[in-house]
Structure formats: structure tokens, C-alpha cells
Amino acid sequence: MLGKLTFDDEIFWIGAVLSGNAEAISSLRNGWTDGATSLPEALDDYQRAVESSRSALESFDPSAPPRWTPPPDVFGGAVPATQAALVTRVLVETATHAGHLDIVRESIDGHRHLVVS
Numbered sequence: 120m121l122g123k124l125t126f127d128d129e130i131f132w133i134g135a136v137l138s139g140n141a142e143a144i145s146s147l148r149n150g151w152t153d154g155a156t157s158l159p160e161a162l163d164d165y166q167r168a169v170e171s172s173r174s175a176l177e178s179f180d181p182s183a184p185p186r187w188t189p190p191p192d193v194f195g196g197a198v199p200a201t202q203a204a205l206v207t208r209v210l211v212e213t214a215t216h217a218g219h220l221d222i223v224r225e226s227i228d229g230h231r232h233l234v235v236s
Contacts, residue, residue: 120216120219120220121161121162121164121165122161122164123216124165124213124216125161125164125165125168126147126148126149126168127212128209128212128213129165129168129169129171129172130143130146130147130168130171131143131147131189131194132205132208132209133171133172133175133176133206133209134168134171134172134175135147135187135189136185136186136187136188136189136198136205137175137176137179137185137186137202137205137206138175138178138186138187139185139186139187140171140175143171144187147193176206179202179206180202181201181202181203181206182201182202182203183201183202184200184201184202185198185199185201185202185205
């Protein structure tokens with residue numbers, strides 16, 4: 120899951136599409152199958168990607184279009200029209216996966232936060 124968030128959200132959407140960073144574009148790969156081989160390595164990769172995203176977001180312009188459009192063989196779907204829409208997409212995707220990770224954590228430790236019955 121961290122690999123997916125690292126490569127698909129931070130590197131692909133923020134680094135490559137939002138900011139047009141050449142290093143991010145050249146490092147694109149499948150976040151589900153490529154990446155770290157251990158938890159510490161995955162955490163380090165994610166932390167580095169988040170720091171890079173923070174730098175990229177310093178020049179964030181909500182109404183501007185993204186700076187790079189991936190070719191169809193890289194991403195076949197529609198790219199959000201504005202940087203604001205793109206960042207919203209990343210926030211929703213990150214929150215969704217955080218929920219997935221919380222389900223896994225609950226199944227491991229048995230503790231549930233905020234249960235409304």
C-alpha cells in the first residue's frame with residue numbers, strides 16, 4: 120500500500136503531473152508491483168516522496184492546469200483540468216487508502232475507533 124501511495128500519488132500525480140518534474144516523470148513505475156522490499160525501506164521511500172511533494176506544492180496554482188499530461192500508455196484516463204482538482208483527487212485517494220490500512224490494523228489488533236451503533 121505504501122508503494123502505491125508513493126509511486127501513484129506522490130510521484131505520479133504530484134511530482135510528474137502536477138509539477139512536471141522531469142525526475143519524477145523518468146522514475147514512474149507501477150506502485151503495486153515495484154518498490155521497496157522491506158517496511159523500513161517503504162517508509163523511507165514514502166517520506167522522501169512526501170518531502171518532494173511538499174516542495175512541488177510550494178508553486179501550487181489552484182486554477183492553473185497541471186504541468187504534464189501523461190501519454191495514454193502511461194495513464195489512459197482523464198487528467199484533472201486544474202491543479203486544485205488534481206490535489207483533491209490525491210487527497211481523496213490517500214484518505215481512501217488510509218481507511219483500507221485502518222481496516223487491516225483493526226483486524227490485527229482488534230481495536231476499533233469511533234464505533235457508532
